[in-house]
Amino acid sequence: xxxxxxxxxxxxxxxxxxxxxxxxxxxxxxxxxxxxxxxxxxxxxxxxxxxxxxxxxxxxxxxxxxxxxxxxxxxxxxxxxxxxxxxxxxxxxxxxxxxxxxxxxxxxxxxxxxxxxxxxxxxxxxxxxxxxxxxxxxxxxxxxxxxxxxxxxxxxxxxxxxxxxxxxxxxxx
Amino acid sequence: xxxxxxxxxxxxxxxxxxxxxxxxxxxxxxxxxxxxxxxxxxxxxxxxxxxxxxxxxxxxxxxxxxxxxxxxxxxxxxxxxxxxxxxxxxxxxxxxxxxxxxxxxxxxxxxxxxxxxxxxxxxxxxxxxxxxxxxxxxxxxxxxxxxxxxxxxxxxxxxxxxxxxxxxxxxxxxxxxxxxxxxxxxxxxxxxxxxxxxxxxxxxxxxxxxxxxxxxxxxxxxxxxxxxxxxxxxxxxxxxxxxxxxxxxxxxxxxxxxxxxxxxxxxxxxxxxxxxxxxxxxxxxxxxxxxxxxxxxxxxxxxxxxxxxxxxxxxxxxxxxxxxxxxxxxxxxxxxxxxxxxxxxxxxxxxxxxxxxxxxxxxxxxxxxxxxxxxxxxxxxxxxxxxxxxxxxxxxxxxxxxxxxxxxxxxxxxxxxxxxxxxxxxxxxxxxx
Numbered sequence: 001x002x003x004x005x006x007x008x009x010x011x012x013x014x015x016x017x018x019x020x021x022x023x024x025x026x027x028x029x030x031x032x033x034x035x036x037x038x039x040x041x042x043x044x045x046x047x048x049x050x051x052x053x054x055x056x057x058x059x060x061x062x063x064x065x066x067x068x069x070x071x072x073x074x075x076x077x078x079x080x081x082x083x084x085x086x087x088x089x090x091x092x093x094x095x096x097x098x099x100x101x102x103x104x105x106x107x108x109x110x111x112x113x114x115x116x117x118x119x120x121x122x123x124x125x126x127x128x129x130x131x132x133x134x135x136x137x138x139x140x141x142x143x144x145x146x147x148x149x150x151x152x153x154x155x156x157x158x159x160x161x162x163x164x165x166x167x168x169x170x171x172x173x
Numbered sequence: 174x175x176x177x178x179x180x181x182x183x184x185x186x187x188x189x190x191x192x193x194x195x196x197x198x199x200x201x202x203x204x205x206x207x208x209x210x211x212x213x214x215x216x217x218x219x220x221x222x223x224x225x226x227x228x229x230x231x232x233x234x235x236x237x238x239x240x241x242x243x244x245x246x247x248x249x250x251x252x253x254x255x256x257x258x259x260x261x262x263x264x265x266x267x268x269x270x271x272x273x274x275x276x277x278x279x280x281x282x283x284x285x286x287x288x289x290x291x292x293x294x295x296x297x298x299x300x301x302x303x304x305x306x307x308x309x310x311x312x313x314x315x316x317x318x319x320x321x322x323x324x325x326x327x328x329x330x331x332x333x334x335x336x337x338x339x340x341x342x343x344x345x346x347x348x349x350x351x352x353x354x355x356x357x358x359x360x361x362x363x364x365x366x367x368x369x370x371x372x373x374x375x376x377x378x379x380x381x382x383x384x385x386x387x388x389x390x391x392x393x394x395x396x397x398x399x400x401x402x403x404x405x406x407x408x409x410x411x412x413x414x415x416x417x418x419x420x421x422x423x424x425x426x427x428x429x430x431x432x433x434x435x436x437x438x439x440x441x442x443x444x445x446x447x448x449x450x451x452x453x454x455x456x457x458x459x460x461x462x463x464x465x466x467x468x469x470x471x472x473x474x475x476x477x478x479x480x481x482x483x484x485x486x487x488x489x490x491x492x493x494x495x496x497x498x499x500x501x502x503x504x505x506x507x508x509x510x511x512x513x514x515x516x517x518x519x520x521x522x523x524x525x526x527x528x529x530x531x532x533x534x535x536x537x538x539x540x541x542x543x544x545x546x547x548x549x550x551x552x553x554x555x556x557x558x559x560x561x562x563x564x565x566x567x568x569x570x571x572x573x574x575x576x577x578x579x580x581x582x583x584x585x586x587x588x589x590x591x592x593x594x595x596x597x598x599x600x601x602x603x604x605x606x
Contacts, residue, residue, distance in 0.1 A: 001261045004265060005261045005316055011268075019287045019290065020290065023282075023287025088277045088281060111347065
C-alpha cells in the first residue's frame with residue numbers, strides 16, 4: 001500500500017509542478033501555433049493574391065459549416081471554428097454539435113441550464129476565433145484548428161489556395 | 174455461518190464504492206464516452222473522482238468506532254486495518270482524478286492546463302483543489318511522518334474538513350453528479366453518512382460517544398518496561414469479554430488527556446479492570462506517574478479476538494512479549510472450566526521480560542486442560558510453527574496469536590505451510606491502533 005501511495009504522490013507532484021512551470025513560468029502556448037489569436041484583417045505574408053476571392057463571415061456562410069467535421073458557430077457576434085475542439089469539450093461533443101452552423105450564444109451562455117462558462121473556457125474559445133460576424137476575410141486568414149489535412153488539396157499551397165478553397169470542401173453541404 | 178459474516182464487511186465496502194461508477198455508465202451513452210483519447214481520459218477522471226469520494230465517505234464511517242460494524246469485519250482492530258488500506262486507495266484515486274481530467278487541455282494550452290490547478294478561478298473547482306491539498310498534507314503525515322500519537326491523531330481529525338470541502342466540490346461542480354439524479358442522490362447519501370460520522374466523533378463526540386468513568390486504584394511497575402494499572406469502576410462498570418480492548422484517557426494534571434487503546438488483561442467479572450502496558454513512548458513511559466484516585470474515562474469494549482468465538486475447543490495460544498495481555502484475560506477467565514484444551518506458548522526475549530509467569534503457572538497447575546510453555550527467545554531461539562507442532566501437534570487445533578507484527582506475520586506464513594486452514598488462525602492486529 002505504502003509503495004503505491006508513494007508512487008502516486010510522486011507522479012502527481014511531478015505532473016503538477018511540470019504543468020505549473022511550463023504553463024505559467026515559461027508561458028508557452030502551444031495552441032497559438034494553430035489558430036490566429038488576433039482577429040485583425042492583416043493578411044498573412046505572401047498569401048494575398050491580387051484578385052483573390054474573399055469570404056464574408058455572414059450567418060449564411062456560417063450555416064454552411066454545420067457538420068461535426070466542419071463546425072462553425074456564432075457566439076456573441078463572433079464566428080468560431082470549433083471543429084478541432086469537439087473532442088475536447090468537457091460538456092461533450094453533442095452539446096456543441098447541436099449548434100454547428102448556427103448561433104450558439106444562448107447555449108454557450110447558460111450551458112442549457114448549468115450556468116455560464118468559466119474564465120478558462122473563455123480563453124480557450126478565443127483560440128478558435130475566425131472573426132466578427134459580418135467581417136470580410138481572405139481565405140488564408142481562415143486557417144484554424146481543423147483536424148490535420150486529409151488530402152493534398154486542403155493544404156494551403158501559396159498559388160492555389162483560393163481556387164482550392166472553392167472546391168470540394170463546400171460541395172458536400 | 175459466523176465465519177462468513179465477518180468477511181462481508183470489506184467486499185460490501187468495495188461494492189458501495191463502485192456503485193457511483195455503475196450509475197455513471199447509465200447516465201450517458203457509453204460509446205460516446207470513450208470516443209477518442211480525450212474522452213477516454215476525461216471519463217476515467219470522472220470515475221476516479223466518484224469512486225474516490227465514495228471511498229472517502231465510507232472510510233469515515235469505518236473510523237467512527239461503530240460497534241455493530243465489528244461483526245462484519247471481525248473486530249475493531251481489523252476495521253482499522255481496512256480503514257488504512259481504503260484510505261490510501263481513496264487518496265490514490267483522488268490524486269489521479271485531476272490528472273486525467275487535465276490531460277486533454279495539455280495539447281490545447283499548457284497555460285490553461287496549469288491554471289486548472291490554481292484555486293480561485295471558480296468556486297466549485299477551488300473547493301476541490303483545497304480539499305485535495307489538505308488530504309495530501311494530512312495523509313503524507315500519516316504515511317510518512319513519525320509524529321507522536323497524540324499529535325498525529327489531532328492532525329488526522331482535520332480530514333473531516335477536507336471531506337467537507339470535497340463535498341462542496343462534488344455538489345457544485347457541473348458533472349454527471351450534478352446532472353444525473355440517481356447518481357446525485359447516491360453521492361448525497363454517502364456524503365451524509367460520512368459527514369454524520371465526522372460530526373459524531375468530533376463535534377458531538379463529547380455527548381454522543383459513551384465513556385465509562387473509572388478511577389485508578391493502583392499502579393504497579395512489574396518490570397522496568399511494563400506497568401500494571403488497576404482501575405475501579407464508577408457508577409456503571411464496562412462489561413467486556415476476555416481478549417477485548419478499550420480506549421482509556423487519564424485525567425491527571427500534567428498528563429495529556431487523549432485516549433489510548435490497550436487490551437484488558439483482567440478477566441470479565443473481576444472487581445477491578447486491569448491494564449498491562451509496555452513502555453513504547455513518552456506517554457506510556459509516564460504512566461508510572463499516575464496516582465491512585467486519578468480519574469479515568471474508558472471507551473469500549475472492542476475486538477473479537479476471543480477463544481470463545483472459536484470453532485474448535487482444542488486451541489493453541491501464542492503470545493510474544495506484551496502480546497500476552499489478551500491471553501492473560503482469557504487464562505484468568507478459565508478458572509476451573511475444562512471444556513477447552515489449551516496450550517499457551519509465551520515467548521519473551523528474556524525471562525525477566527515475561528510478566529505474570531507465576532500466575533500463569535499456577536493456573537496451569539490447577540487446571541489440567543490448560544498448559545503453559547514458556548519460551549525464552551534469546552536462549553532458545555525464535556518460536557516457530559515447527560517447534561509448536563513438535564510440542565503439541567498442530568492438526569485440528571485453532572490458533573490465536575498476539576505479539577510483534579513480524580512475529581505474527583512469520584508465524585501465519587509458517588502455519589500456512591503446515592496446512593493449517595487460515596480460518597483457524599486468529600491474530601490481534603493492534604499495531605494500527
